[in-house]
Every structure is written in C-alpha cells, then in structure tokens.
Amino acid sequence: MKIEKVEGRVFTYPAKRSVDSAGHAHPGPEIQASMGMVTITADDGTQGHAFALPEIIRAHVLNAFARKVLIGQDPFDRERLWQELEHWQRGSQGQLTDRALGAFESALWDLAGRKLGLPVHKLIGSYREKVPAYGSTMCGDELEGGLKTPEDYGRFGEKLVKRGYKAIKLHTWMPPVSFAPDPRMDVKACAAVREAVGPDIALMLDGYHWYSRTDALYIGRELQKLDFAWFEEPMNEQSTASYAWLSEQLDIPVIGPESLAGKHFSRADWVTAKACDILRAGVPGVGGIGPCLKAAHLAESFGMDCEVHGNGAANLAVTAAIKNCRWYERGLLHPFLDYDVPPAYLNSLVDPMDEEGFVHLPTRPGLGEDINFEYIEAHTTSRY
Numbered sequence: 001m002k003i004e005k006v007e008g009r010v011f012t013y014p015a016k017r018s019v020d021s022a023g024h025a026h027p028g029p030e031i032q033a034s035m036g037m038v039t040i041t042a043d044d045g046t047q048g049h050a051f052a053l054p055e056i057i058r059a060h061v062l063n064a065f066a067r068k069v070l071i072g073q074d075p076f077d078r079e080r081l082w083q084e085l086e087h088w089q090r091g092s093q094g095q096l097t098d099r100a101l102g103a104f105e106s107a108l109w110d111l112a113g114r115k116l117g118l119p120v121h122k123l124i125g126s127y128r129e130k131v132p133a134y135g136s137t138m139c140g141d142e143l144e145g146g147l148k149t150p151e152d153y154g155r156f157g158e159k160l161v162k163r164g165y166k167a168i169k170l171h172t173w174m175p176p177v178s179f180a181p182d183p184r185m186d187v188k189a190c191a192a193v194r195e196a197v198g199p200d201i202a203l204m205l206d207g208y209h210w211y212s213r214t215d216a217l218y219i220g221r222e223l224q225k226l227d228f229a230w231f232e233e234p235m236n237e238q239s240t241a242s243y244a245w246l247s248e249q250l251d252i253p254v255i256g257p258e259s260l261a262g263k264h265f266s267r268a269d270w271v272t273a274k275a276c277d278i279l280r281a282g283v284p285g286v287g288g289i290g291p292c293l294k295a296a297h298l299a300e301s302f303g304m305d306c307e308v309h310g311n312g313a314a315n316l317a318v319t320a321a322i323k324n325c326r327w328y329e330r331g332l333l334h335p336f337l338d339y340d341v342p343p344a345y346l347n348s349l350v351d352p353m354d355e356e357g358f359v360h361l362p363t364r365p366g367l368g369e370d371i372n373f374e375y376i377e378a379h380t381t382s383r384y
C-alpha cells in the first residue's frame with residue numbers, strides 16, 4: 001500500500017465563538033469560521049482525514065514537507081514517517097510546526113483505522129471504552145450572565161453538575177479582561193464553585209498563565225484549602241525552575257507542561273526536574289498521537305499520571321488507550337453555548353457524554369469522527 005495524494009482544503013462553518021486579543025476563546029456573534037482538513041489517500045482509495053486550523057496545514061506546508069515525505073510511502077509506517085517529518089522541522093525555519101506534524105500523523109492513524117475497520121484506540125490497544133470527563137470552562141469575561149463574577153462560576157458549576165459532570169476545571173480571568181489578572185478573584189471563583197457543587201466534585205484551576213512565583217504560591221495554598229485536584233499553568237511554562245520551585249512547596253498536584261514546545265522530550269525534562277506532579281500532553285501540541293503516547297508512557301514509567309490536554313477525536317483516542325489519565329477534557333464550555341450540538345461539518349459529536357459524566361468512545365473505524373463530507377464539499381473555499 002502506498003500513499004498517492006496529500007490534499008488540503010479550507011471550508012467555512014457557522015460558529016458563535018470569538019477570540020480576544022490574547023487568543024482566548026469566548027462566546028460571540030455568529031460568524032463564518034474557517035477550518036482546514038488534510039486528506040491522505042492511498043493507492044487502493046483508502047483515505048484518512050484530520051482537521052486543523054487552515055494556517056497550520058497551508059499549501060506551503062503540504063508542498064514543501066508533507067508531500068515530499070509521504071507520497072509513495074507505506075501509510076502504515078507511521079513512526080518512520082513521523083521521524084522523517086520531524087527531521088524536516090529543523091530546516092523548515094519554523095514553517096513545519098508541531099501542530100502540522102500532529103495533523104499529518106493523525107490523518108495516517110485515521111487512514112489505518114479505516115483500512116482495518118478499527119477505531120484508533122483499538123488499533124493502539126484499548127484500555128477502556130468510556131472515559132470520565134471534566135467540564136473545562138472558557139476563560140472569564142465581562143459578559144452579563146456569562147463568566148463575569150465568582151457567583152457566575154458558582155451557578156455555572158451547578159449547571160454542569162446537573163448535566164452529569166463529576167469534575168470541573170475553571171479557566172479564570174485573563175487580560176484583556178479589565179480587572180485581570182487578580183489572584184484573589186481567582187480564589188473567590190474557585191471558592192464559589194466549591195461552595196456550589198459540594199465536596200464530591202473534583203475541581204481544578206487553570207488560571208492566568210503568567211503569574212509570578214509568589215502569586216502562584218498564594219493561589220496554590222488557597223486551592224489546597226478548597227481541596228482542588230490540580231493546579232495548572234499558573235506561570236510561564238518556559239521556566240522549568242519556577243515550576244520545580246512551586247511543586248516543591250505545594251501539596252496540591254501541579255500539572256504541566258501544556259503549552260511548552262519540545263514534544264515528549266520537554267516532558268521528560270520536566271519529570272526529571274521535578275517540575276510537575278502530573279504530566280500533561282495533548283495530541284496537536286506535541287505533534288501527534290505517537291509523541292502523546294510516548295509522553296504518557298514516560299509518565300507511567302515514573303509512576304505519574306499524564307492528563308491529556310484538549311478535546312477532539314485524537315485526544316479522546318489517547319485517553320482511552322492509556323491507564324494513567326483520569327479525565328477527558330470536554331470543552332471549552334460557557335453558559336451561552338451548547339457543547340452538545342455538533343459543528344455543522346460533523347453529523348454527530350465525537351465525544352457524547354452520558355448522565356454519569358462518561359464520554360463513550362466512538363466505534364467507527366479510524367478517529368471516529370462522523371464527518372459530513374457533503375457539507376464540507378458545499379462549503380469549501382479553497383483546495384490545494
């Protein structure tokens with residue numbers, strides 16, 4: 001079997017999300033958002049697909065790297081193809097990103113699953129068929145009835161528990177919100193949610209990502225009193241020493257790194273530097289399902305959990321194929337948005353959650369997305 005074609009396309013779909021000046025997602029007026037899809041086709045007609053932002057899989061990236069490495073190769077040689085793409089990164093002057101690597105590699109997994117008639121988590125070797133989810137809120141805002149006050153977070157926490165969530169992660173206020181960042185406000189929001197949902201719901205905080213060490217230490221000590229399950233990304237993750245300093249002083253598990261570059265290699269450095277108690281890696285961020293599994297297996301070898309960052313089919317497949325991840329990150333959630341309605345380019349959700357807070361793994365072959373190819377075809381704005 002040989003890869004014959006690597007194609008990209010951009011299409012539009014309606015979305016009620018806007019992004020603020022720091023890149024955080026919030027509810028907004030309905031817009032036509034753009035999404036990219038990479039499709040890898042083998043010589044027997046089998047295809048694999050993966051979604052990524054259009055800029056990540058733009059024409060230059062496909063022409064200069066993906067096609068050169070992938071065309072004519074056996075699509076089942078995922079590890080060799082990933083390593084060859086990864087070698088291209090150094091000389092690509094930053095053009096071939098980890099996220100692009102993740103999209104191409106995910107499409108190869110999708111192709112393999114479709115060819116063999118197996119969901120990707122079964123192909124990897126499944127650990128479970130359903131994963132408990134935590135509701136991951138959007139960052140705080142200044143919208144009336146949104147996530148403007150600690151009381152808003154408390155009310156939203158109650159609503160999420162009614163929906164079935166057994167765990168909730170708060171993203172609190174960050175600039176450009178006028179009063180952010182404010183460690184005391186973050187603690188008030190956490191206290192309001194604990195008060196609203198009671199002692200049996202697991203809670204986590206993912207606050208402003210650029211606090212000082214002393215602000216992070218203050219917040220961490222308050223979270224300990226509120227019996228939070230973990231403390232995520234309160235400081236710039238490029239400072240491993242700061243995270244080692246924080247982890248040393250807190251009892252609450254510090255989790256990371258999420259946004260740090262360096263794939264599974266930087267995760268190994270964090271473990272040996274004692275910079276975290278729980279490791280973190282997400283498929284797009286670390287360059288694919290393979291490197292995400294490597295990070296998780298590394299953590300397991302050190303007796304640590306590795307919590308998978310982010311939602312979506314590929315992240316869900318990894319959570320189902322490892323033992324040392326407690327939760328699937330479902331979101332981002334907001335009182336104004338209904339996460340249970342799939343985007344127009346999918347016929348159904350890839351991560352449906354039951355009343356008990358479990359997300360059930362798709363049984364479809366490949367990554368398991370129920371792709372609405374007709375919709376995508378009708379809304380394609382460019383192909384390359």
Ligand code: LLH
Nearest residue numbers: 023024025139171206309310
């Ligand atoms: O800062 C944000 O907008 C969020 O932290 C976002 O990046 C989210 O993906 C996250 O951190 N999840 O854990």
Ligand code: MG
Nearest residue numbers: 206232233258
């Ligand atoms: Mg996070």
